[in-house]
Amino acid sequence: xxxxxxxxxxxxxxxxxxxxxxxxxxxxxxxxxxxxxxxxxxxxxxxxxxxxxxxxxxxxxxxxxxxxxxxxxxxxxxxxxxxxxxxxxxxxxxxxxxxxxxxxxxxxxxxxxxxxxxxxxxxxxxxxxxxxxxxxxxxxxxxxxxxxxxxxxxxxxxxxxxxxxxxxxxxxxxxxxxxxxxxxxxxxxxxxxxxxxxxxxxxxxxxxxxxxxxxxxxxxxxxxxxxxxxxxxxxxxxxxxxxxxxxxxxxxxxxxxxxxxxxxxxxxxxxxxxxxxxxxxxxxxxxxxxxxxxxxxxxxxxxxxxxxxxxxxxxxxxxxxx
Numbered sequence: 492x493x494x495x496x497x498x499x500x501x502x503x504x505x506x507x508x509x510x511x512x513x514x515x516x517x518x519x520x521x522x523x524x525x526x527x528x529x530x531x532x533x534x535x536x537x538x539x540x541x542x543x544x545x546x547x548x549x550x551x552x553x554x555x556x557x558x559x560x561x562x563x564x565x566x567x568x569x570x571x572x573x574x575x576x577x578x579x580x581x582x583x584x585x586x587x588x589x590x591x592x593x594x595x596x597x598x599x600x601x602x603x604x605x606x607x608x609x610x611x612x613x614x615x616x617x618x619x620x621x622x623x624x625x626x627x628x629x630x631x632x633x634x635x636x637x638x639x640x641x642x643x644x645x646x647x648x649x650x651x652x653x654x655x656x657x658x659x660x661x662x663x664x665x666x667x668x669x670x671x672x673x674x675x676x677x678x679x680x681x682x683x684x685x686x687x688x689x690x691x692x693x694x695x696x697x698x699x700x701x702x703x704x705x706x707x708x709x710x711x712x713x714x715x716x717x718x719x720x721x722x723x724x725x726x727x728x729x730x731x732x733x734x735x736x737x738x739x740x741x742x743x744x745x746x747x748x749x750x751x752x753x754x755x756x757x758x759x760x761x762x763x764x765x766x767x768x769x770x771x772x773x774x775x776x777x778x779x780x781x782x783x784x785x786x787x788x789x790x791x792x793x794x795x796x797x798x799x800x801x802x803x804x805x806x807x808x809x810x811x812x813x
Contacts, residue, residue, distance in 0.1 A: 494526040494545070495813065497564040498555075498579070500572050504531045505548045510704035512589065512612075512632055512733065513568055519802040521545035528562070530555055564809060570598040573605055583607040583812045585805075587630070588616050591729035608808055612731040613752050619729075628808055631752075633798040634736035638708050639790065642741070646709045648681075650699060655679040656773060657714035659707060659734050663687040665726040667748065670766050671696060674718070677770065683710055712741040716776045719747035719760075720769070735760055739793040742786035744776040759792050 499517050503509070521527040527546040535550035542548075549555040552575075561580040567573075568587035576584060586606040588599070603609055603623045610630040611617040620627045658671060661684050668690035674680050675695035682698045692698055702710065711717065717738035721727035731752045735745045739759070746761040746769060747753035753760045761776050763769035779785055 494524055495564060495809070496526045496528070496559075496562045497566055497809075498528045498530065498559070498562045498581070499566050500530040500552065500569075500575050501567075502532050502569045502572075504533050505529045509701070512587075515633070515635075515798045516587075516802055516805060517546065517566075519798060520806065523802070523806060528555065528559065563813060567602070570595055570602040573598065573602045576605055583809070585610070585809065588612070588620055591616060591619065591725060593725055607812055610805065610808075613729055614755065615729045615751055626808075628804065630801050630804055631731045631796065632733040632736060633796045633801045634733070634740050634793050636740055636790075636793040636797045638740050639742075639793070642708050642712050647713050648706075648710050651679075651681055651697065651710070651713075653679055654715050655681045655697070655713075656716045656718055657710055657738075658682045658684070658718050658720060659702075659710065659737070660684045660732075661687050662689060662692070663726075664689040665722055665724055665730075667720045667722045668692060670720045670748075670769060671718075673766055674720075674770060674773065678715075678773065680718075681710065681714070683707060708737070708740075711738045711743055714738070714743050715780060716773055717743050717745045718773070719745060719750070719753060721748050721750050723748065723750065736793060736796045739789040739796075742789045744780060744785065744789065746772045746776050756792070759788060 501513055517527050517529060529548045530552050531548060531550050538550040540547050540549045556578055563582050564585055565579060565581040566585040568589050584606045585608045586602050588609055588611045603620060609620050609624050609627045611620050611627060612631050617629050656678050666689060671680060672693040675693055680696050682696055683702045685701050717734055719732050719734060727750050738745050744761060749762045749764045753762050761772040763772045
């Protein structure tokens with residue numbers, strides 16, 4: 492049987508240090524036997540593609556198209572790439588709907604209309620896309636539950652000492668920086684992620700910048716608590732935070748504001764609707780952190796939301812259409 496040729500045209504470079512949902516999905520599909528072609532965001536004309544088993548990384552979309560005018564599956568998670576569909580002949584178009592940014596709503600609707608298969612990462616996104624398309628499937632974010640056994644107990648962050656609570660992810664205007672700063676008056680708060688704007692973190696916050704994906708797991712493993720300090724806004728409400736799965740791999744509890752995807756899992760995730768409530772929930776999570784029943788529930792939550800569960804769904808739906 493011929494390999495299924497799948498093209499992922501992205502707005503980020505492939506890389507090995509930074510691993511996000513697109514990399515997890517495409518790497519997994521390549522291991523399942525798909526012929527994966529990743530188009531880097533940064534154009535480097537004349538640079539030859541890098542080839543790995545069942546995965547090729549291209550540095551120039553035009554160069555890729557000259558050699559590959561046809562594919563089986565065009566897969567994208569960025570709505571504004573819909574003009575690509577005028578350039579390549581494909582059997583099916585898959586759109587992975589990850590967010591609902593107000594400024595992109597028109598492009599989102601266009602991309603959905605041009606797709607044969609749509610995945611969504613949250614319930615609100617599913618409710619939004621379902622009336623727009625007749626083939627929409629829920630496919631939330633996930634984690635690699637096996638990391639629990641790969642990160643040894645002696646591996647600890649080299650730039651943090653003592654107990655800390657962790658926020659992993661980008662700082663943007665959807666993050667409640669005021670809440671983080673309040674927490675930093677009572678706890679050592681570590682932020683591992685890039686700054687994209689919004690309010691400034693106080694000097695009490697230990698901001699480390701982005702971390703290599705594998706190294707980031709040591710920060711999860713050694714944290715007292717993982718926090719999701721999001722504002723109630725369109726961006727956050729439609730999101731499905733990957734951090735609540737990744738921290739669960741190590742039995743580390745998560746405290747979140749009352750965004751919808753956290754509330755769906757409020758038997759696992761501690762949730763709060765105010766700053767004072769959030770701080771109280773952090774204390775509660777720390778107190779219950781080593782409870783064996785809660786730890787086991789977190790381990791099971793991670794297994795139920797493993798990336799292979801997601802990728803098997805994606806593979807199944809693609810093969811139905813092909």
